[in-house]
Amino acid sequence: MREFSSPRGLWTVAASYLAALVLTIWPLPDWAEVFRPVWVPLVTIYWCLWLPERIGVVTAFFAGLLVDALSGTLLGEHALALVLVAWATLWLHLQVRVFPWWQQCVVVLGILALHAFALFWVDGMLGYTLGAGLRWMPVLVSAALWPWITQVMARLQNRYRTA
């Protein structure tokens, strides 16, 4: 059942990633900076959940390289974290699809914790260990936003018939 007529509306995926990248570096006031949701992992989780036959670890890898380029981190740091996110989501996607929203939130929290841990681990090896407690704030905020994000993304996906 692999043969689809054509990759329809994959630009929706591209547009969502572009929006996620823009939101990732959108200037915020200093106090809000630590609460900024991790948009790129959220988008990756959504597409791995609902479009696993097209979006997976390879997409995540390239998205991660772009994030690395934008944020000035080591090349491969965000790529590694996002590959882990995609892998975990693909592994769980059949179960998570039928979960009620609050259970989905818990799973997303776990996957994003893995993401944050991977980044923290690499940063730790480089000597960036300050502010360790604050690193979990974006994870909590992002997981709490998951129901709304999935609503918006599902609407976009249906409207533009992305499959």
Next chain:
Amino acid sequence: MAVFRRQRSPQLFSSRPAGALRTLFLILICIVLMVYDHQTGRLKQIHAALATVVWPVQVIVDAPHSLLVWAGDKLATHVHLVNENADLKGRLLQADAELQQFAALQQENERLRNLMQAASHVSGRVSVAMIVSAALDPFRHMVVIDKGTGDGVFEGQTVLDAYGIVGQVTRTAPLASEVTLISDPGQAIQVEVNRTGLRTLAVGSADLTQLSLPYVTNSADVKEGDLVVSSGLGGRYPAGYPVGIISHFERNPAEPFAHVAARTAADLGHGHEVLLFWPAQTPPQTELPPKPAPTLKPQAKAGKKKS
């Protein structure tokens, strides 16, 4: 909605495995990339290419601000411009008057330095750059500016603003470059306390407005409000530019060093414009750090053989 999807997606029951091999392969690539990038820094071309790919994203983020500036320029009224012009002329006159005195003082300073046989201050050329985006990671203080190698920007270049040292260029691309701020936790700058000449190091903290001076002894003569300037000893930053103002000094007899913090002199959190600094005498190509390495290594080896 979920029902709709389940009917449409034929992959629900025949999904491929998560691709363990592919995942492992990619993870391996990531680790190799990171190690290679960290230890050799030889991935400049890839960095430059990726920076060019993400350039549109930075343009989009910067668009509202540029639009606002552009609209402000277009919509400025005649009266406003005349007022601004008068104000600027007044300030220029004031600055000129101060500059006359400055020129005399500089000459006197130079003469005194010659008498003391001290190295003279490096002066240089500056040029304005705009900050197009700030770092995504709140724990790393980094900004991207709109000048790149095409404008003569080089790695290790000092970046200033109107009030003091901002940081240094850490990565360059043709159209943009990354500046790591002095408040970044991974940065340190050689400084001296202006009042006493005490030399020490200022390192970044997690806070954008704070530096910490961890190696000031308890007996040191430092007061709150003291100006801290760059000493130029590391060979990276020019000497004599403001770095910070001591905001906290606490003697701590239980530990070898006092707790000293400084507020950054430069306005790191807010400005939209920075100044790139080109030293006058030394051309950009000659970098100080690589030179001593070849002479040091043989000595070290010889020392080992002897012992």
